[in-house]
Every structure is written in structure tokens, then in C-alpha cells.
Amino acid sequence: MEGIKRVGYKPFQAKICSAEEAALHIQHNDLVGMSGFTGSGYPKDIPQALAQNAQRLHTEGRPFSIRLVTGASTGPELDGSLAQAQAVSFRSPYNSEKAMRALINAGQVAYVDGHLSRTGDSVDAAIWGEMDVAVIEVSAITEDGALIPSSSVGNNQTWLDNAKTVLLEVNSWQSADFLGFHDIYRHEGQGAFQPIPLTEVNGRVGKNTFWVDPQKVKGVVLTHTPDRNADFSAPDDAAEKIAGYLLDFYSHEVKKGRLPPSLFPLQSGVGNIANAVLAGLKKGPFRNLQGFTEVIQDGMLELLDEGVMEKVSATAFSLSPAQAAAFNTHAQRYQGRVILRPQAISNHAELIRRFHIIAMNGLLEADIYGNVNSTHVMGSAIQNGIGGSGDFARNALLSVFMTPSIAKGGKISTIVPAVPHVDHIAQDVHVVVTEQGLADLRGLSPVQRAQKIIAICAHPLYRPMLEEYFQHAQKQSFSFHKPVLLPQAFSWHQRFIETGSMLVSS
Amino acid sequence: MEGIKRVGYKPFQAKICSAEEAALHIQHNDLVGMSGFTGSGYPKDIPQALAQNAQRLHTEGRPFSIRLVTGASTGPELDGSLAQAQAVSFRSPYNSEKAMRALINAGQVAYVDGHLSRTGDSVDAAIWGEMDVAVIEVSAITEDGALIPSSSVGNNQTWLDNAKTVLLEVNSWQSADFLGFHDIYRHEGQGAFQPIPLTEVNGRVGKNTFWVDPQKVKGVVLTHTPDRNADFSAPDDAAEKIAGYLLDFYSHEVKKGRLPPSLFPLQSGVGNIANAVLAGLKKGPFRNLQGFTEVIQDGMLELLDEGVMEKVSATAFSLSPAQAAAFNTHAQRYQGRVILRPQAISNHAELIRRFHIIAMNGLLEADIYGNVNSTHVMGSAIQNGIGGSGDFARNALLSVFMTPSIAKGGKISTIVPAVPHVDHIAQDVHVVVTEQGLADLRGLSPVQRAQKIIAICAHPLYRPMLEEYFQHAQKQSFSFHKPVLLPQAFSWHQRFIETGSMLVSS
């Protein structure tokens, strides 16, 4: 079995066990730190065994749930199976799994939506008490007991440092060539007051591997299971339009001297639109690009393949099955050009400022003043979480938010009079772009922003309604710096809740 | 006349002129960068002469207004006189002057509320076009033409670098001993990707003085006018209670090992409550304190005098008349322990993270979920601006917001179901403290935050109303992660607008 060959360290070979045995180390109400970021590098077998334990205990009438923290989103084997088993009482800092989301929105799981750069600090500070167990996927263990990370880094080193008990999953599906892709660095803060010494996107300041006190390792599980890789849908018309506006805008900024010809390092969310932007960059006029981002998706690897992008730093991969397979075969190609770092570093304010990042993120809705809701549908139901969007949007040189102008087949306008939940304040939203057009909001007053967003970004179905709201607000508002009609601010959302559409039925 | 002695550079002596003459260099629609931060170090004479020019032109039926950017707030001679003369069409990034505020809220001045750390970048990037004129107060000019700053640094070096024309006000009221108090450093970003090399609160990385191309200097005006210094009111009962809770909390955090015995460097807003906290620190158990803040107010100087605080970095003073006079007499005492920096540095995300700042800021209102409105009364009328509160709250180790639980004699609850404008998202609001108590919100879900804020922070007059709202929301919300009743979310504000009170009249 290939798996055992990946465990080079003798004392750990003796700890190899089944997922079921390993899962028994996890007790009711434990604070458990698991690996995993955007569906990559999360443990696959232990969480499923844990879910079965929980179900067994529940049928015996005994309580069992854990408090779960990760890097970011995981996959069906982790959040999915634990949610189905009702085995989680608390979740942080990010989730995009449907069953878990349903429990959160039913009020059955306490969810804490956190800046991804700061969750590790909360655990170091024991905000939720001490960490009981860490469950970490690695791609291999060296002869001297060092842990070679797999397809994400996330908070793993922090969990390994804090947990009293450590369980490892060695995943032989992951590339055997991962050594050298990671830069594991913890910025030991307390009182040192030193800079993070990173001055290049692909610079190195840490180690190749995680380190862990071998005494704490109570189980090593061998697995061979792929990451939750999903195909990207081909860019649709809206995504291509958005990408087009954005590339034109960057060319304009280069002409103005605000961006260099090779731009500044790019951060990009994942998904359809982000993918279209990356595809557009392949053809666009920009060369020698760099990436300083959270997640490396297909498009970024393609830019590297084509020689359009030079180097990229992130904390995780998020690839389609085909790209993941290709990466696992040809990993060596990317050595030195792709670096994965702890999320506390990939998303660190200090570095995002230093590298003059161009941030591109998705949103659920923006209001006419440029405030953005990325997380709470109708102000109350969590979609995923703020993730790293706050880390990047606040500290980027240029912060772009992109979205189609309507959702749910037109029943929702993503441009609204007011957002019922704010993740990004207008100061951090420099550009809003929809398939209708791109609004550069920098340096504008609230009234000017509203005029521009309504005229440029809103869908024609909703533009007249927004104009009407804004005209009334400019007459009837309590005050006129930022005109607002409080009783009507959320009427569109209320209409959607009551009628299934934000449109007024005629 | 003492003033002339302060102009050591011969070529500038030849440029000494009246404020009226100097003001003629400013044209209609010019983008004008003036010095000034929290009422200190702003030009006093040229703005008044400019206001007179404007009034004269207006009576002749000619248009005259400028686009005005500063460090932050100034005084009656600047914002006040220009507002009265209707001589400003655009204002950024911060204002606390009443006449100017009235024009903004009437929709007559376009106001752009900005993060104070980033305004300079906008000017460097020519977001508002090129800067036409800079009007900068200095305390003296050396023999070789270097400019010795006065009581604030703000964006002055950025204005001096960008403006086509420079006008100087040499203010002999300011201490003659200011040389050595300032550290003028610009982090030349574009492409360099280097850390800011500051590793101590009172470290030095730049020059003692501003530098300017002498060719650009078209006028030097001598003045002897005090800064807008206002007395602090003695801490009232609410402020003392808030200070008490906060000091207990810090002691608790020290015990938990989350803060060192001398705490981490403090950032503090100005005003009544901030002053009470600083006064409390004089008596409290903490020694060897440090400050890394925007503004040095009386309380900080007293902590230095008492030996409780070792050193403090800021971008400006904001003193009472008595303390300002004392400082001007005894400035040398503080050499090396007090450093004033550009606001791009005093408020830089990189440094706020590095120094593990404990941030303490005021607010207008917080909602039950911990979102904070610092700026927009009833969601539409600007009070002052976000200032540096976003720079500090997002990047601090510990971010505290403090407020009395009611305003306007009880007609307003500062704890509300929802805030109609968000400056600080719940993730950046770690602690909310009122005279009722201190709520530590770290690591809590929205529902847990709401329970805690209502139980601990709300005023008894409003607590039952909040409980009722929250109970209904927990039953009738669209979803239950963050329960919200959209139609009633702003009903308290609307009631205040309509009846003058958030209380339901019986």
C-alpha cells in the first residue's frame, strides 16, 4: 500500500490506525481544529468516522457534538457528514457546505463568521478555551517526523501548536512532490514588534514543513481520497462582460500611471466571474503578472502555464478534478513559482498593504452608496462567510467587487437601496462592476456614488425603481449628506420575502 | 517681531507677505491641501483671508469655492470661516466644525468620509486631479529651508510633494522647541515591497523636518495664533464607570496572559470618556505604558508626566489651553518620548498590527449584533467622520468601543436593533462598554452577541424594548443565524425623527 511509504517516521508508523480508532480520541464538546481550506487539504476519513460515533451515541440517547474550527470551507466528508450527524454545536470561521449552512440558519449551530487572517489569533488567545484535538491532513511525513503539507495550509500550524492531541491523515491521493511548495511561518507577535520579512510574493521566510511534538500524535490514518474538486462552469455572458470592463479599467489605470504595466499582485475570489477575469487576462495586454491571493484556482495555474503570470502566493488550491490530476502529475513544474502559506500570512494586512494588492471579490448585493453585503441573504441567512474578503478589501490598493446585476432569474436585484447586512463599508469598495458596467467610486461623495451606481451598475429592470427611491430620499431624508428613507430602506427585501420577488407585481 | 526670527531661510524671508496677498494664489475650484489635525497645526490667517476673497467675489456675482482636503479636523478660522463664506464645494477626509457640517448635511458641500491613513494615497494617485495649492502651518523654517512642523503632521508632506504652489504660515505661538519631535517618513510604495522599518513606538525612520521645493513657495505668512484648544469637561459619572469596567477588563486580560502587565500600546480617541480612561490609568495597576495613537490629549501628557506612560507616537496634539501653554513652555521635557508622524504612518495597518494596539474609540450607536455606527446620525447626517477609527479597529489586537447607553437625555438609545449606517462590522468590535457594563463579544455568534449586549450594555429604559424586538426576531426572522425584523429594524430611528424620541410615548 502506497500510504505507508508516505510515513517515513518510525514512531508514527506505530501509530497508524483506522479512522474509527482515531476518532475515539475526540470527546463531546471538544474544541477541534481541522485542516481544510476551500475544499482542499481537509481530513476525509476521521470526520466521517466521528460522524458515525456521534450517530451511535445519539441513538443511545447520549449527547455528542464538537466545536469545530478549520481554515475555511471543507468538503462533504467533513462539514457534510458532521452536519448530517448533528455532531457540531459551534462552527468558525467559514463554511460553504449546504447541510452545515442549513443547521446554522436554523439556529442549531452557533456560527462565528471571522476574518480568516485572525482566527488563529483567537485560538492562540484561547478565546474558546484550549484546543483539545487537531485533525490535520498531510501529504507525507518525513523520516525525522516533519509533516509535509498537502493542498492547503490554512491554520494548521496554529492548530498543531495549540492542540493537546493531534490526529494526522496521510493522504496519498495528494501529490508526492509537495515538499518545497509551502512556507510555514508563524509571526510570533507578543512584544516582538518586528516586520514580517517577506518582500517578494514568492519569497520564503519559514519552513517547508509543519512541526509537531510527536508525543501529542495519538493516531495516524492512511487515506487516498481526492479533495472536493468541482468543475467550473464555463464563463457565461455576464461574466465575460464583467471581465471585459475590468480589463479595460486596468488598462486605463496603467495609462494614468496608477498601475504599472504588469499590474500589482492580484487577489481573486473563486467562481465563475473570477474565472472569466483570469481567462481574460490570458488574452489581455498584461504580462509578468503576480498573484498574492487566498486560493489558486484553475485560471491562475493556466496563467502560470502560459507564462502570463510569474508567481503566485496563496494558502490553498481550489482546482477542478482535471486540473488537480494534472497538478498531481506535474507538480514539479510549479516549484518556486507557487507558494502556499498560513492564512494568517496570505491574508495579513501588513503584506496586503506592502504588495499593493488588486483585490477582486464577489458580493451578494451592494447598496447605492457602495456598501457591500457578501454574506447574509436578506440580512439574516448566512451564505458562506466574510472569509478573507475583509482582509483584502480593507488593505488592498484597489478593491473591486463584481457581481451580475440580478440574481434568481431577475427576482433579486443585487443593487439595492440599502443592504441589511454590511461586510464592506463604502470606503473599502473602490469599484463595483456588473454586466451593465463598471463604476469607479473612488473619491466620490455618497450622492455621487449613488448616481453612478444606479446609472452604471443597476439592471434596467430595477434602475427606474432605484431612481425613484433615490429621488424621494433626496427630498424626504432626515438629512442630505447620505439621503436615506428609513421606512423603505429594506422594503425590497421584505417584498422578496413576502412575494418571492423584489419586483412590484403589476 | 518674533515671527521673522522663525524664518531662517533667506529666500523665504523675501516671500513674507500678508495673508490677503497669499490667498490670492488660490483660484476658484482649486484642489487645496491644508494642514491641520484635530484642531491643531492648521493655518489660521490664510483661510480667513481666502474666505474674505470668496465673499467679495460672491458679492460681485462671481463663483468661488475650493475643494479642500486636510489631515483631519481643523478650527473655526479654517473650516468655520470658509463654510460661512460658502467657499468650499468639496471636503475630505474629516470635519468636526459645525458650520461646515451644516453645509454638508444640507447637501451643499460634497463630503468624502475617508480612512485617515489613505487620503494621502488618493492625492498621490490624483483621484481628484492634481493638487493646486498646499497651505501648511509650520513652527519655523531653518536656515537651509527645511520646515519645522508644528503641533500636527497629518498629510503635510504629501501635500508639499503634490501641490504646484505652496503657501506657508509660520506660527510663532507654537513652541520654538519643536525640532526633534517629528519623524517625517513617506513609505514610497510603488513596487518597492519593503516593510516600514519602525519597530518601536518612539522609533525614528525619517527626517525631523518637512522638505519642499523652494521654487514652489509663493508666500510666507507670519502669525501668532493659538490652536483651537478646548477644555475637557471633567469626567462625569458615566465616563468614570466606563473607565472602571475597562480597567478591570484589562486586569482580567493580563491575568489570562492575553496582555502583558504593561499592556500593549494604547490608541485612544479624544473626548470625555477617553479622558476618564486615561485618568483611571494614572491610578491603575499598569506601569510602563506606551501609546501608539492618532492624537495626544491632556491625559496622555499627564501619564508621561507621572511616569506611568513611557512613550507615545501620534500624528497630532489635541490639548486644552492650559496644557498647550504648559507644553509650549516645557516642550523639551518630552523630547524623545513624544513623536509625531504622518497620519499615513501613525494609522498604518502594518504598524497597528505590529504593535498589537489596544484601540479605544467612541461611537454614536451599536446594534445588538455589535455593528457600530460612528458617523451618520439617523443614517443620513454626518457627525464628524470615520477618521482613523477604521484603521485602528480593523487592525488592533483588541478593539474597544465605548459610549454612554443613552444620548439626548434618554431620547436616544445608543444600543439599537439595527444601525442605519455601519462603520465597524461586528468582527472589528471586540468589546462594547457603556456605563451599564462591559460586553466582551469575542468569539460569539450573532445570537450570543445580541443576548450579551442587551443584557449588559443597554439602558434599563430601553432594555425591555430590545428584548421584545429580539424575541420577535427569533421567531419571525427570514432566517435564524442573525435574526432580524426588516420592517422594524429602523423603527426606533424613524420614531425619533417623527416624535423626537426613540421611546414609545404612553
Ligand SMILES: CC(C)(COP(=O)(O)OP(=O)(O)OC[C@H]1O[C@@H](n2cnc3c(N)ncnc32)[C@H](O)[C@@H]1OP(=O)(O)O)[C@@H](O)C(=O)NCCC(=O)NCCS
Ligand atoms: C458573495 C458570494 C456568495 C458570491 O458567490 P458567487 O459564486 O460569485 O455567486 P453566485 O452568483 O453563484 O451566488 C451564490 C448564491 O447566492 C445567490 N445570490 C446571489 N446574490 C444574491 C442576493 N443578492 N440575494 C440573495 N441571494 C443571492 C445566488 O442565487 C446563488 O444561490 P444558489 O446557490 O441557490 O444558486 C461569494 O463571493 C462569497 O462567499 N464571498 C464572501 C467570501 C469571499 O469574498 N471570499 C473571497 C476570497 S478572499
Ligand SMILES: CC(C)(COP(=O)(O)OP(=O)(O)OC[C@H]1O[C@@H](n2cnc3c(N)ncnc32)[C@H](O)[C@@H]1OP(=O)(O)O)[C@@H](O)C(=O)NCCC(=O)NCCS
Ligand atoms: C462617535 C463620536 C461622534 C462620539 O463622540 P463623543 O464626543 O464621545 O460623543 P458625545 O456623547 O459628545 O456625542 C457627540 C454628539 O452626538 C450626539 N449623539 C451621541 N449618540 C448619538 C446617537 N446614537 N444618535 C444621535 N446622536 C447621538 C450627542 O448627543 C452629541 O450631540 P451634541 O454635539 O449635539 O451634544 C466620536 O467618537 C467620533 O467622531 N468618532 C469617529 C471618529 C473616531 O473614532 N476617531 C477616533 C480617533 S481614531
